[in-house]
Amino acid sequence: MYLQHFGLAETPFSLTPNTGFFFGLAPHVEALQVLQTALQTGEGFIKVTGEVGTGKTLICRKLINELPKRFHCAYLPNPYLTPDELRWAVAAELGLKYSANIDQQQLTSLIQQQLMALSAHGHSIVLVLDEAQALPDESLEALRLFTNLETESRKLLQVVLFAQPELDERLSLKKFRQLRQRITFSYQLRPLTDDEAQAYLHHRLRVAGHQSGELFSARNSRYLAKSARGIPRLINILAHKALLVAFGEGAINIDRKHIKAAVIDTEDAEHSAKVFWPLIVVITVIISAILASQFWRGGTI
Structure with a gap:
């Protein structure tokens, strides 16, 4: 859904254990x-x-x-x-x-x-x-x-x-x-450190086709890693949801509020702060945007 928006050729944070995304952590x-x-x-x-x-x-x-x-x-x-x-x-x-x-x-x-x-x-x-x-x-x-x-x-x-x-x-x-x-x-196996998590995020984005791989700042990468307790699968889930939230907003970079929305929507993540923007609202915005786009292009629903 957000691939074209972020200039990606494939989904960077799929849960499928794809060896093409293997990173030498x-x-x-x-x-x-x-x-x-x-x-x-x-x-x-x-x-x-x-x-x-x-x-x-x-x-x-x-x-x-x-x-x-x-x-x-x-x-x-x-x-x-x-x-x-x-x-x-x-x-x-x-x-x-x-x-x-x-x-x-x-x-x-x-x-x-x-x-x-x-x-x-x-x-x-x-x-x-x-x-x-x-x-x-x-x-x-x-x-x-x-x-x-x-x-x-x-x-x-x-x-x-x-x-x-x-x-x-x-x-x-x-x-x-x-x-x-x-x-x-x-x-x-141990969880990833904050630095490893940042490198992991950038690597997967680059493999998926993003030019720089730097959608997540160092500060936001650390926040995401701590929320995921350094567990790669949770990092993937939170990063994917954060991209969805940013896409729904039309943002081209991932901010802390996007990650917070992803964290509050993920049961196994570490919730460090209350979030007032549930992910369901974002998903509703995304669906509404798609339907509106189809309407203005003359498509049928």
Whole structure:
């Protein structure tokens, strides 16, 4: 709706984890470096945790897109699976063909054979699970048993877990001590600093086609970042709404009042001040402007 108004070619603050917008922020680069280093070792579990909206799925996709050719990746975006369902899913990702009446022991044997065949052809196999905090307890144990599959010199399967901090809480329990000891590399994503948030906003605007990327001043960027608690997803939501508000006003730069309106309209944002201009009023103004434009151009509604 506001793309032409701000000189943009695409929406800069979409919630879709588009790797085309990836920016080399310190926490994201460090997480990728940990993952890439860990994968080179060929052993154990690797874990990346972070609060909701800190960029785990974006890093996950970036990792998968940049894996060297020798890696064979099995990706499970929704691991809320029973142990049996987990084995079926892994088998499917490994390209296995099997009869419908196969039992779990036979399926596990086929998975091991496929892993050994891929390894013999020089492939390193990586199982990547996003939202891993959703794994049931029994499936976490089944996952651990997968990593028992090995040759004399190396593991046949590495497991990368992307998860919310709830997974760390579960792994701290005594019953998961065996799995906990298998995690050889771990990284915890942090929120962005004010300076990182400002650079993030400018980067996404430039990628989306804005000439300078400087719709948000340093002061307003800091205010937006604090309201979003440094969480990239919330930064995207607030920036998108602020652009909507400014567009409804006909403004070409984002002022503090535009961000305040976005903050008051976002439940999870930090509300530091009362705002008397709810976003619904702005949206009404925008819709009215569109309808009026259609009327004056002779369009039908």
